[in-house]
Structures are given as C-alpha cells and as structure tokens.
Amino acid sequence: MARVLLVDDDQDLAELLATQLSRAGHDVSTADSLSGALTVAGKEAPFEVLITDLHLPDADGDSVAAALGVPIKLALTGSSSAADAQRLMAAGFAAVLVKPLTGKQLLEALARSLETVK
Amino acid sequence: MSKTASKKGPLNILLVDDDELQQASFKRAYERAALAYPLTIAGDGVEALELLRSEVIPARCVVLLDIHMPRMGGLEFLRAVRSDATLRPVVVVMFSTSQDIQDQRDALALNAAGFLLKSPDTSKLVEQLKVIDQYWSMMEIP
Numbered sequence: 001m002a003r004v005l006l007v008d009d010d011q012d013l014a015e016l017l018a019t020q021l022s023r024a025g026h027d028v029s030t031a032d033s034l035s036g037a038l039t040v041a042g043k044e045a046p047f048e049v050l051i052t053d054l055h056l057p058d059a060d061g062d063s064v065a066a067a068l069g070v071p072i073k074l075a076l077t078g079s080s081s082a083a084d085a086q087r088l089m090a091a092g093f094a095a096v097l098v099k100p101l102t103g104k105q106l107l108e109a110l111a112r113s114l115e116t117v118k
Numbered sequence: 119m120s121k122t123a124s125k126k127g128p129l130n131i132l133l134v135d136d137d138e139l140q141q142a143s144f145k146r147a148y149e150r151a152a153l154a155y156p157l158t159i160a161g162d163g164v165e166a167l168e169l170l171r172s173e174v175i176p177a178r179c180v181v182l183l184d185i186h187m188p189r190m191g192g193l194e195f196l197r198a199v200r201s202d203a204t205l206r207p208v209v210v211v212m213f214s215t216s217q218d219i220q221d222q223r224d225a226l227a228l229n230a231a232g233f234l235l236k237s238p239d240t241s242k243l244v245e246q247l248k249v250i251d252q253y254w255s256m257m258e259i260p
Contacts, residue, residue, distance in 0.1 A: 012240040016142050078238050080217075099238030100215055103139035 001025045002114055003046070007037045007064055008053040008076060013099070017051070020103040021110070034059035034067060041068055048072060049110065051097075054088075062091055072113045076101075129254055130179035133159045133213070134166040134195065136187040140236070144182075147243035153251050163190030167198055170205055177205055180254055182213040182234070185221055193221070196228040211250070 004021055008014040009032045018028045029044050031037035033056050041047065050070035054061035054077045065073045075093045077084065085096040094113035097105060131153070133144055141159050148157050158175055160166035166183075167190070169175045181199075185192035192212065199205045212225045212233040222233045234250075237243045 010239050012143070012146055013238075016139055016146070019142070020139050100140070100143070100236045102137040104137060106139070 001027065002048045002072075002110070003044075004028045004049045004051060004110075005037060005040060005044075005047040005068070005070060006030045006051045007032070007034075007056065008051075009033060009056050010053070017106060020106055024107050026110070033057050034064050037064060037068060046070075049074065049113070051076060051106075051110075053077070061088075061093075065092065072117060074109060074113060129155045130175050131155050131157045131250075132166060132169065132175050132179050132181045133157065134161075134163060134181060134187070134192065135159070135184040135213070136161050137184075140184070143240060143243065147240050147247055150240065150244045151247040151251065153247060155251070162187040163192065163195030163198070166195060170199070170208060171202075177207045179208060180231075180250065181208060181210045182250075183210050183230075185212065185214040185216050185225075193224050193228065196225060196230060200228050209254070 004026050006014055006018055006021070006028055008017070011032060014030045014032065018030050021028045029040050031040045035058055047070045049072040050065060050068055051074045052061045052064045054075055056064065061075050073093045075088050075096045076099060077096060078099050080098045088096050094116065095109040097109055133141065135141055135144065158169060160169055166181065170177065183192045183195060192214065196210055199208050199210065210230050212230050213236060214221070215236050217235065225233055234246060237246055
C-alpha cells in the first residue's frame with residue numbers, strides 16, 4: 001500500500017483512477033491543479049507517489065513534480081511519443097502512462113515503481 | 119406492393135472490454151450521452167458470445183469490441199460471430215486503443231463496421247457515443 005497523490009484536471013478520470021487505486025489498497029488523495037496539489041500536500045503530506053497529468057491549467061507535470069518533491073513520480077499523458085517518454089524518464093519519472101490507460105497498466109506501473117525503491 | 123418494415127425496437131449496445139477502468143469510464147460516458155439504448159457489458163469474447171447465443175442480447179445490436187482481452191480477444195470473437203449464421207445481423211464496431219494497422223485491417227476484413235479509437239477523456243467519449251447513436255438510429259436494422 002502506498003500514499004498516492006493523483007493530480008489531473010479531468011475530474012472524471014481522476015475519480016476513476018482513484019477508485020482503482022483505492023480498491024487495490026492504496027491511500028489516494030486527488031487534486032485538479034498545481035495549486036490544489038500544493039494545498040492537499042500542505043495538509044496531508046508526506047506522499048510516496050505522485051501521479052500527475054502533464055497538462056494542468058496552472059502548470060505542466062515537470063513543475064508539479066518539482067514543486068511537490070514526492071519520491072516516486074508517474075506521468076499521465078495523451079502523447080504516445082517515444083521521445084516524450086524518454087524525456088520524462090530522464091527527468092525522473094518512474095513511468096509514463098499514456099491515456100486512455102487500463103486499470104491493469106496503472107496498477108502494474110505503480111507496483112513496479114514501488115518495487116524499484118525498496 | 120412492397121412492404122416497408124418500420125418496427126424499430128431498442129437497439130442494444132454490448133460493450134466487450136475486460137478492463138474495469140475502461141468499463142467504468144464507458145458507463146459514465148454512456149450515462150452522460152443519455153442514450154435510450156440498453157447497455158450490457160461483457161468482460162471478454164467468451165462472455166459476449168454466451169450473451170448473444172443465449173439471446174440475452176438480441177442479435178439486433180451494436181457490439182463495441184475491444185481487441186486485447188484474456189480468454190477470447192476481439193478478433194477471435196469477431197471470427198466466431200462471422201462464422202455463426204444466427205449472429206449474422208450483429209453489427210460490430212471495434213473500440214480499442216490499438217493503433218496497429220494490422221489489427222485494423224484484420225477487423226475490417228472480418229466485416230467490422232468500423233474502428234473507433236478509445237478517447238482519453240470522458241467528454242470525447244460522450245461525443246463518440248452520440249455519433250454512434252445518431253448513425254445507428256438512422257440505419258434500418260431489421
């Protein structure tokens with residue numbers, strides 16, 4: 001089980017992903033922007049995992065990751081470009097999840113990233 | 119004098135997708151799109167075939183079919199449907215994240231009515247469902 005902060009401005013998707021993560025036993029908080037994420041982090045930190053969309057209304061995913069300093073970072077993106085994925089991995093994201101993703105992809109990526117930091 | 123049949127009943131929608139997240143996302147979009155058609159969800163091709171062959175879902179239906187599923191994937195399901203005379207009226211639209219051209223060719227070769235890429239957000243999925251609704255409501259399916 002991990003404490004997860006999920007940041008996505010698509011509230012439908014955030015809710016569905018949070019439900020999947022909670023069912024798998026993770027403790028999930030959500031936010032829809034960088035400012036929202038900072039507020040949640042201020043109240044509920046520390047988190048072990050950040051899962052963030054790359055295009056938020058007030059910031060990009062890199063800025064969210066830098067501002068929050070959560071150890072494990074997973075990116076949510078609509079782009080399946082290999083170059084984008086490489087750039088994100090080089091920037092410290094443990095995985096890049098391309099939307100629309102399946103629950104299995106989400107949970108497996110999270111499990112793998114948790115395993116690597118053990 | 120020719121007779122014209124105009125006795126449209128409800129067109130059933132059968133989503134065949136193994137992933138809970140995708141199912142939940144689809145259900146939400148389906149509710150938002152406010153379609154009048156009944157929706158049934160099957161977790162794979164085996165379950166979908168059972169629903170069709172037992173006539174729980176009438177053959178007058180549109181199947182939205184994922185490709186990659188355990189037990190029986192979408193293309194295998196489509197082959198089974200096309201080789202079963204009782205299921206000939208079943209309309210199948212592929213509904214997948216696969217951008218593999220071969221998947222698309224295989225599906226169309228098996229008379230899939232189309233290949234729809236799953237949209238990453240609910241509002242776009244709602245639009246896709248409305249298009250399906252409008253298109254099939256205009257079609258005469260006996």
